[in-house]
Amino acid sequence: MADVARLLEIMAQLRDPRLGCPWDLAQDSASIAPYTLEEAYEVDDAIRRADMPGLCDELGDLLLQVVFHAQMAEEAGAFDFADVVEAICAKLVRRHPHVFGDAEIHTAEEQTRSWEAIKAAERAAKPGAPVNALEAVPLALPALTRAAKLQRRAGRAGHAALLPKAAAAADEEQLGEQLFELVASACRAGIDPERALRAANQHFLARVRAQDEVGKG
Numbered sequence: 611m612a613d614v615a616r617l618l619e620i621m622a623q624l625r626d627p628r629l630g631c632p633w634d635l636a637q638d639s640a641s642i643a644p645y646t647l648e649e650a651y652e653v654d655d656a657i658r659r660a661d662m663p664g665l666c667d668e669l670g671d672l673l674l675q676v677v678f679h680a681q682m683a684e685e686a687g688a689f690d691f692a693d694v695v696e697a698i699c700a701k702l703v704r705r706h707p708h709v710f711g712d713a714e715i716h717t718a719e720e721q722t723r724s725w726e727a728i729k730a731a732e733r734a735a736k737p738g739a740p741v742n743a744l745e746a747v748p749l750a751l752p753a754l755t756r757a758a759k760l761q762r763r764a765g766r767a768g769h770a771a772l773l774p775k776a777a778a779a780a781d782e783e784q785l786g787e788q789l790f791e792l793v794a795s796a797c798r799a800g801i802d803p804e805r806a807l808r809a810a811n812q813h814f815l816a817r818v819r820a821q822d823e824v825g826k827g
Contacts, residue, residue: 621681639679646675753807772817
């Protein structure tokens with residue numbers, strides 16, 4: 611914990627209005643957000659390469675992003691690093707009732723269902739909450755990642771019939787080739803594939819909303 615306190619002290623010093631770093635002082639959460647995403651991708655890259663020294667370094671960079679955002683939020687009177695830690699501790703305890711309570715969960719699949727049910731209850735309790743789990747999938751995700759997440763949630767939420775009936779790829783390599791060919795087709799047609807898939811994601815959500823409205827009627 612002393613090391614964490616030292617990191618918080620360093621970040622506060624970097625943001626000191628009189629003696630801090632001009633670059634750090636010029637930032638806000640919006641300007642730092644792209645670096646946060648970049649560091650998360652670099653963590654993923656180190657994991658994929660099984661580079662443990664690199665992973666240690668990249669996790670430090672990602673932790674810096676958390677500390678940076680928390681420092682700026684503290685300056686704005688919104689929350690601080692301790693609030694961030696307290697919130698995630700409470701969430702972990704709340705979402706693991708079989709570990710910290712009396713619930714009976716014996717498999718990873720059961721825990722996944724329990725986790726999603728608890729998340730759904732948490733979303734429903736928030737003012738202005740999304741009407742369903744699909745609506746809660748962040749728009750900021752890369753389109754392909756968001757498409758996969760929307761489709762997984764659609765299957766669990768009873769909307770599997772709305773999913774495209776495409777021919778299944780034989781394996782991961784073949785699927786990768788098919789995706790690569792689709793991107794090539796988009797480029798030849800002058801179409802931005804990321805933008806096209808974002809639009810397809812929204813069209814799928816519109817179909818889900820329409821089905822939900824029919825169900826209510």
